[in-house]
Amino acid sequence: MPVVGLSGIIADSFLQTQGKPMGFTTKQIHAGVTPDPVTGAILTPIYQSTTFVQDSVDQYLSKGYSYSRSGNPTVKALELKIAALENGLSCTCYSTGMAAEQVVFQAALSAGDHAIVSDVAYGGTYRLATKIYSRFGVDFSFVDTANPEAVRAAIRPNTKLIFTETPANPTLKLTPIAAISEIARKHGILHAVDNTFLTPYFQRPLELGANISVHSTTKYFDGHNATTGGAVIVDSKELEEKVRFHQNATGVIMSPFVAWLTLQGTKTLSLRIERQSENAQVVAEFLEKHPKVQQVRYPGLKNFPQHALAKEQASGFGAMLWFEVKGGVKAGKKLMDSVKLCTLAENLGSVETLITHPVTMTHAVMAPAERERVGITDGLVRLSVGLEDVEDLVDDLREALDKL
Ligand SMILES: Cc1ncc(COP(=O)(O)O)c(C=O)c1O
Numbered sequence: 001m002p003v004v005g006l007s008g009i010i011a012d013s014f015l016q017t018q019g020k021p022m023g024f025t026t027k028q029i030h031a032g033v034t035p036d037p038v039t040g041a042i043l044t045p046i047y048q049s050t051t052f053v054q055d056s057v058d059q060y061l062s063k064g065y066s067y068s069r070s071g072n073p074t075v076k077a078l079e080l081k082i083a084a085l086e087n088g089l090s091c092t093c094y095s096t097g098m099a100a101e102q103v104v105f106q107a108a109l110s111a112g113d114h115a116i117v118s119d120v121a122y123g124g125t126y127r128l129a130t131k132i133y134s135r136f137g138v139d140f141s142f143v144d145t146a147n148p149e150a151v152r153a154a155i156r157p158n159t160k161l162i163f164t165e166t167p168a169n170p171t172l173k174l175t176p177i178a179a180i181s182e183i184a185r186k187h188g189i190l191h192a193v194d195n196t197f198l199t200p201y202f203q204r205p206l207e208l209g210a211n212i213s214v215h216s217t218t219k220y221f222d223g224h225n226a227t228t229g230g231a232v233i234v235d236s237k238e239l240e241e242k243v244r245f246h247q248n249a250t251g252v253i254m255s256p257f258v259a260w261l262t263l264q265g266t267k268t269l270s271l272r273i274e275r276q277s278e279n280a281q282v283v284a285e286f287l288e289k290h291p292k293v294q295q296v297r298y299p300g301l302k303n304f305p306q307h308a309l310a311k312e313q314a315s316g317f318g319a320m321l322w323f324e325v326k327g328g329v330k331a332g333k334k335l336m337d338s339v340k341l342c343t344l345a346e347n348l349g350s351v352e353t354l355i356t357h358p359v360t361m362t363h364a365v366m367a368p369a370e371r372e373r374v375g376i377t378d379g380l381v382r383l384s385v386g387l388e389d390v391e392d393l394v395d396d397l398r399e400a401l402d403k404l
Contacts, residue, residue, distance in 0.1 A: 024085065024201055025270045029201040032080030033263065044077040046260045070248040074256040079231075080261050081223025082221070085215050085266075086235035090240045093248050093259060097196065097216025098124050099252035101163075102270075104214055105129075106250070107242040108161040108190050111137030115161040118145040118175060120374045121194065121218075122170040123363035131365075140221050145175040146306070151185055159187065165194035167310075167314030169348075170322055170358040170382040171375045172197075172297055174306040177313055181209030190239075196220070196349070201270045202277075202316035206235050217254075222265045225270050227258045272351065272387060276319035279393065280385035284321050286394045290329075292401045294379075296323040319385040320348060329378045331404050333357070336381060338400035341392055348384035353393055356382040 022030075033044045034052035049072075052065040065071050075093050083091035105128065109115055117129055119142040129140045143154045145164045162184050166175040177193055184191035192212035199220045205213045215221065217229035232243050247253050254262075277300070284298035299310035300317035310317055327333045336344055343353040346362055356362060359378050363371060371377075378391040385393065 007117045013202075017291070018208060020352055027084045028081070028201075028269050029267045029391050031084035032077045032082075033105050041300075044074055044260070044263060046256045046339060047073040048256050054234055059168075068256070069251050069253055072253070072259070075254050075259040077255070077375055078259040078266070080264065081266055082200075082215075082217075082231050083233055086195075086204055086206060086233040087200075088206050088213065089235055089237065090184040091231050091238075091245050093217070093254040094230035094232070094247065094252050095254055095258075096228045096252075097122075097126065097214070097218055097230040098296075100137060100214050100216070100232045101125060101194070103232055103243050103246045103250070103252065104163070104192050104212055105138075105161070106246045107239065109138050109151060110160075110190070112158060113160040114139040114141070114156045114331045115163060116141050116151060116159060118164045118166070118168055118173075120141055120171045120173050120376070121163075121165040121171065122169045122196075123358075123365045125367045126166065126363075146173050148176060148183060151180055154197075155183075155187055155189070159189050162189055162191045163192070163194070165196075166203075167197045167299060167318060167320065168354075169197065170320075170353040170362065170380060172299060172304075172320060172322065173375075174309050174313075176309055177203075177205050177208040177210055181211075184211075185209065197320055198314050198316070198318050201273050202318060202327070203314040206233065208313060211239060217262050218347065220269060220273055222262050223269065223350055224261075224264070224265055225350040225352060229254050229258050229262055237348070273319060275315065276315050276385050276387055277309070279387070279390040280319040280383075281317065282390045283383065283385055283393055283397065286397065287321075287323050290398070290401055292326050292404050294326050297321060297342075313397050318360045320382070321385065322380050324377065324379040324381065325401070325404060327404060332379045332381050332394045334404060335400050338403050339396050340399075341388060341396035342383065342400075348382075350384070353383045353386035353388060356384070358382055382388050 004039050055062050079091040079093050141154045144150045164175040181191045191210045195209045195213045196216045196219050213233040215231040217231050234240050270391045281300045287296040298321035342353045345354045
């Protein structure tokens, strides 16, 4: 039986105790959890307790926990599991993906600092930077991080963080992680990567040189549209201390119940995203050939502008794609209202296929000119391909396209 558990042994020890590295799927099931020592329960219990009784004033924290804002055993089990999956030094978990991003900003930036952020990223990242952190004296440049030269040119003496999202929501533009990490390290700047779209099953930014990997666990880790959560995985003790400090100080830790649900979802992560990606490839190829489709973008299509980079830095293409139909915005909206199986909703990464209109939903916060500049067009339809039988998904889309 795996021996990594709430004792706090980190992911690496787990790998070493087995003599050889374990596969991702084995780790996603076993890392971070041990049978409950009192009852033998195979699942880590939901430690729904605000506080933890101390043995004595002189033996404070002898069992490792004091108060659930600072740390909780169920949350800890998930943190150990995700650290093992990303091959990171440690992981901390949060109430949402935005809380996780916020902690990265707080750990890296102070008033007077400058940060470079991918010009295409989740709308909430743009909002966090422009509407909140800019008020506290941090300067942001939104840069085409697909282009290392543009990143190099944007660096200032006070640049402290490069925050990239790859593949980016919703255009799927890729950032070359290794190239940007190299530039960042040369200048003593932290590189954080939002790895939500591919998960550590397909892409591990820390192995490519980044310092921080960030997730909205709301998406593929949960996978069932049941929770909101986030995770930050780091590569150094110094960063671990900083993010743990902010996790406690700002009160954004994940709840024990959400951690418990996410622990269960994570056990099937590789199987879900693998099949969802296969489905996405089939759907993309179907859309590509359909006469009513203007264009489709999926990293697994040979004509995807960064197809070679997708193959180089990740072991799979993911399950997100976007397309535009002929007839512009009006036709796109009609399609989104006509599909039956593809559900019109925000969120992504779940077993249910979700169809989203970024301009009115996930990226409504961006200024129209800014959206246009980075290719988020009014007619862009985003599809998070789920786990349904792919023939049913294709039939659903075909029926809706035929009505246009
Ligand atoms: C790429 C990406 N990062 C971060 C977030 C924010 O995550 P959450 O909604 O869990 O706060 C999202 C949400 O859609 C996202 O798509």
